[in-house]
Amino acid sequence: MPGDNPFLDPQRFERRIEPCIIVIFGANGDLTKRKLVPALYRLAYERRLPPGFAIVGVSRTKLSDDDFRGKMRESVQEFLENSPFDETLWQEFARGLYYESGDIGDAASFEVLGKRLDAIGTERGTGGNVLFYLSTQPSQYAPAAAGLGKAGLSKQDKGWRRLIIEKPFGHDQQSAKALEVALHQHFEEQQLYRIDHYLGKETVQNILAFRFGNPIFEPLWNRNYINHVQITAAESIGVEGRGAYYQEAGALRDMIQNHLLQVMATVTMEPSAVFESSAVRDERAKLLRSIRIWKPEEVMQNTVAGQYGPASIGGTSVPGFRQEANVSPTSMTDTFAAATFFVENWRWADVPFYIRTGKRMPKRVTDIAIRFNSVPHSLFKTITDGEQVETARPNVLVLRIQPEEGISLRFSSKQPGAGMTLRPVSMDFNYGSSFGVRTPAAYETLLLDAMLGDATLYTRQDMVEASWSVVQPILNEWSARKDDVFPNYDAGTWGPKTSDEMLARRGHTWRVP
Amino acid sequence: MPTTAVHPEQILKELANLWVDLGKEDAAKSSNGVIRACSMTLLIATAGDEDAESASETAAELMRQHPGRAISLRFQPDVIDVLDSRVYARCWMPYGQHQQLCSEQIEISASMDRIPDVYSAVLGLSVPDLPVMLWVKTASLLFRREFDPLLRMARTVIIDSSQIAEPTVALQRVQELIASGWRMKDLNWARLTIWREAIAQVFEQDSWRELIPSIDEVTLSHRGSDIATDACYMASWLASRLPAAKVKFVNAADTLNEGLQAVAISAGVRQASVTATDPERLTVEIDGMYHQMLMPPRTDEALLHEELSILGKDCSFEQSLANALIYTQ
């Protein structure tokens, strides 16, 4: 085995990917067209893909290689963000695009695919390295893994074989376990890459840089200084044609079980000794296992489910969830979910973490607000309604993930003029405008990492299990409840009143992001 | 009316007023305020109006990625006793954002006899606690004795050795400054990045890494009859990694690109090459398989951006520079 490449210059250009083939199952679908192929084209544009790189699309629909190339060309032209379409580059990229029609349920398809991969591998010099991407409905994950395994395509005797799967990783704790068993029959854990595209976001990664690259914050990052933490992930849109899928999932499963618990873990985990995939993931997993699991009788006090009803937003009337296409008029699906969590360790004991997420909220925003303790002794009081009120407001540090990524710190400053009245001001760092450069899309980062064999930003089975352990008792109680009346919030608002009451029980209020 | 002195405190006050005005102007337009961002002081030394104008444009563009205070030092070699200053800000609205981003520029015009005054003024003008970079846009200034004190203001000095007619002289001066403790950066080295990246790609294949000890010939085609600094750097960089290779230079017949035209590597029957096929593209050939790479933009701004992104010591550059002189002729 030859040694490292002495021609690399990590200060100037990044590690190159070994020649390889990406096989996309579900190549005829939405994710392939909107995200995957545009991200791969963008990587080619950035000169990150090796010569000989190839993509093989697999779906049931019959298409020729050229049909597939034509379809993908349209998608790239339509969905490529922040970069020009270069005709010559496309021609070369398209030469590495192939299509193979086949059904995941049909064993013969995998035999045919295997032969095709051998031929393409020889033609393009990819040395047996293959990354399989399951961009299909979750029900196809286990059959696809079995098909690949039985046809010998998961064996790593010639080159590496990796398998990427998209969330959801199971519908509940039991099905997550069943999926794990099915995947592990044919693939080792190290071959599995479970995408949580939130972890691929530049700003989520920046949380680690902020925490562990700036020693002034770390001493404050614990129960002694932090009063509570609020994590908000709000969408202004409704279910947008994905009603059938969403009806089965709901906000708790769709957002909290995976993305938001991962974000919470990123904010609260201990620093790892080294910035390496397994070390970082060990710390994340450890944190997820430290989240208090609610007993059945505690669930309702600490969680809130909501569903939006019809409303008029700025003069436009929008339907309620039950009126959306492909949604049952009696659906009990949560389009809003809020929960209080506690982390049971020395650093975080008794600090509430409030998480909320929902559809049809007033705006699209994802952020994490860290609320520090109030001043221990009031100096700057003012008289309001005959009562003395402290004017120093607690510091709040907000880590904004979208849409305008950045960090802001609220602190108190003296109001100009006579008297000693304080008012809150905010110090703002804007990621996008401080570095005027384009940040890579989450799928670019994640695909690149999988090809490089770096799983830092991917979820591991123990993390999946840990977050299901937290979420399953909530789902159990929610499904058992009969008396809840949906809808319980109007489209265009910050969710049901019970969500405010959940915080009020601990003397807190939701901030307005 | 030209003043004959520059007062840093006065300039800083003018800058502060400028920010207040910008804030008010922006508030009147009811947007969300201006952001003042700063990551460094960039000193830009020029002689002659043409360089000064283009450098100031470049600095303004560069501020998008490396926001900071730009101090443009415009030297006027043919006059005496001139010293003047002005301040202004450049603002823009980043794509998709609601806040204007502004950065400040100070311009000091001076005759060479007033360099000591420029030095003392700049000491008071650089942004505290952040790095000071000096870009000697007019490379000939580096060879004037009077200019030496200005070098002391910065630890990092950026030049473009392609501007210096005599490659030997250029490389010697850069080596001399490194030996005296400066961190040097050469835009002509940054022009090679895409070439080096393409070559690194060849050696990502195990079979090519196995060939390293047996690669016996490397041919560099370049433009013009002299071997410019970029070709010397490339030769040195390759030679240090390919112990058995003889480096040959050939004068390219068709030149499609500034500087380097092609690099060919051979080990017996195995061949790999990187060739500029048009001004925007490199073609990489490995054992008969072709692959295109888009050339990133080669403007001063893009090259400076690359250099400024490397904060510490640039080991590859310093190593390649150390042996580059032997290839000058």
Ligand SMILES: NC(=O)c1ccc[n+]([C@@H]2O[C@H](COP(=O)([O-])OP(=O)(O)OC[C@H]3O[C@@H](n4cnc5c(N)ncnc54)[C@H](OP(=O)(O)O)[C@@H]3O)[C@@H](O)[C@H]2O)c1
């Ligand atoms: N769309 C998004 O933005 C998004 C975002 C996050 C996560 N995801 C996840 O990503 C995955 C894919 O999403 P998607 O929206 O692209 O789904 P989709 O539009 O339903 O596409 C799936 C494709 O798979 C093919 N397919 C279905 N059954 C097959 C079978 N038995 N054998 C071979 N191919 C089959 C279908 O094409 P044929 O009819 O030609 O076979 C279909 O076009 C899902 O797990 C989803 O949850 C999607």
